[in-house]
Amino acid sequence: xxxxxxxxxxxxxxxxxxxxxxxxxxxxxxxxxxxxxxxxxxxxxxxxxxxxxxxxxxxxxxxxxxxxxxxxxxxxxxxxxxxxxxxxxxxxxxxxxxxxxxxxxxxxxxxxxxxxxxxxxxxxxxxxxxxxxxxxxxxxxxxxxxxxxxxxxxxxxxxxxxxxxxxxxxxxxxxx
Amino acid sequence: xxxxxxxxxxxxxxxxxxxxxxxxxxxxxxxxxxxxxxxxxxxxxxxxxxxxxxxxxxxxxxxxxxxxxxxxxxxxxxxxxxxxxxxxxxxxxxxxxxxxxxxxxxxxxxxxxxxxxxxxxxxxxxxxxxxxxxxxxxxxxxxxxxxxxxxxxxxxxxxxxxxxxxxxxxxxxxxxxxxxxxxxxxxxxxxxxxxxxxxxxxxxxxxxxxxxx
Numbered sequence: 001x002x003x004x005x006x007x008x009x010x011x012x013x014x015x016x017x018x019x020x021x022x023x024x025x026x027x028x029x030x031x032x033x034x035x036x037x038x039x040x041x042x043x044x045x046x047x048x049x050x051x052x053x054x055x056x057x058x059x060x061x062x063x064x065x066x067x068x069x070x071x072x073x074x075x076x077x078x079x080x081x082x083x084x085x086x087x088x089x090x091x092x093x094x095x096x097x098x099x100x101x102x103x104x105x106x107x108x109x110x111x112x113x114x115x116x117x118x119x120x121x122x123x124x125x126x127x128x129x130x131x132x133x134x135x136x137x138x139x140x141x142x143x144x145x146x147x148x149x150x151x152x153x154x155x156x157x158x159x160x161x162x163x164x165x166x167x168x169x170x171x172x173x174x175x176x
Numbered sequence: 177x178x179x180x181x182x183x184x185x186x187x188x189x190x191x192x193x194x195x196x197x198x199x200x201x202x203x204x205x206x207x208x209x210x211x212x213x214x215x216x217x218x219x220x221x222x223x224x225x226x227x228x229x230x231x232x233x234x235x236x237x238x239x240x241x242x243x244x245x246x247x248x249x250x251x252x253x254x255x256x257x258x259x260x261x262x263x264x265x266x267x268x269x270x271x272x273x274x275x276x277x278x279x280x281x282x283x284x285x286x287x288x289x290x291x292x293x294x295x296x297x298x299x300x301x302x303x304x305x306x307x308x309x310x311x312x313x314x315x316x317x318x319x320x321x322x323x324x325x326x327x328x329x330x331x332x333x334x335x336x337x338x339x340x341x342x343x344x345x346x347x348x349x350x351x352x353x354x355x356x357x358x359x360x361x362x363x364x365x366x367x368x369x370x371x372x373x374x375x376x377x378x379x380x381x382x383x384x385x386x387x388x389x
Contacts, residue, residue: 087359097309
């Protein structure tokens with residue numbers, strides 16, 4: 001038997017890959033995650049992306065778009081979709097508001113035909129740096145502060161349930 | 177002329193301070209932002225435009241509020257009501273923008289209102305927050321209302337503004353993202369760019385030159 005015609009390695013041959021011209025063309029979207037820390041779970045992010053695409057464009061269109069979260073971490077997520085649907089995928093990403101009850105926002109940064117180009121772009125971006133300041137008093141409650149380079153400060157209320165998250169600046173804290 | 181978010185709601189209405197929202201908006205590409213109740217100013221190169229939101233059901237009360245709180249540098253935003261109310265508001269001097277059209281009853285903003293808005297240079301605000309926050313039937317209804325609004329806009333060319341009505345930095349969307357989002361209800365990118373700059377023309381309207389002698 002011609003090895004090229006066999007269906008799997010079980011028959012003694014090598015499975016022939018689909019020729020490049022017959023493969024589905026893909027596009028890769030790099031999206032910034034806000035707030036960048038903690039990283040969302042990739043599987044939970046995938047379900048959240050799928051949910052937002054489905055709710056906006058419906059099942060039939062989602063099947064054609066095939067959105068997949070390839071990876072996420074360090075404040076960025078890489079999402080794959082079918083070529084020609086990148087604009088709709090970007091719109092759907094903008095309508096994503098939470099991942100597993102945690103409020104987040106995705107901001108599409110770049111779209112590319114290769115994953116490598118986006119990985120190079122991530123490598124060129126400044127590394128995500130922040131320092132933890134704890135405890136910090138704000139309006140009578142105790143918070144943990146996450147201070148980013150520049151002005152941005154995120155405050156997370158200390159507690160077990162329904163912790164309030166506040167987004168402030170260094171100037172706001174100095175004014176207290 | 178700069179891209180402007182026509183309304184945001186910082187702390188205590190939301191979970192982000194006004195400075196933080198202005199900072200994030202600046203990073204996204206906005207050069208001005210409208211904040212109800214804020215003092216006019218600038219922070220990290222982004223201009224803060226103060227506004228007042230009037231939420232009344234009686235036009236006389238709206239007039240009273242404009243007389244009391246309007247001062248020329250503050251953007252006056254009025255919440256839409258039924259058809260009669262909207263028509264009356266659109267003839268009021270001092271009103272810059274009518275908002276929350278999607279919450280008004282069906283047919284509350286019709287061809288007559290559209291013509292009045294165009295004649296008096298009063299903008300109609302498109303609130304983007306329900307497109308992001310809502311899902312299902314509610315979002316479908318809002319998309320339908322905005323589609324209808326765009327149909328009227330293509331005929332009467334009244335000014336439009338775009339607002340995120342963000343209560344958090346997580347609700348803010350960049351001008352480029354807004355351009356994409358608006359394609360959902362048939363607003364082309366040129367109209368979106370124009371709508372993002374409308375706030376400036378509302379605050380400094382170009383009046384016709386009159387020969388006095």
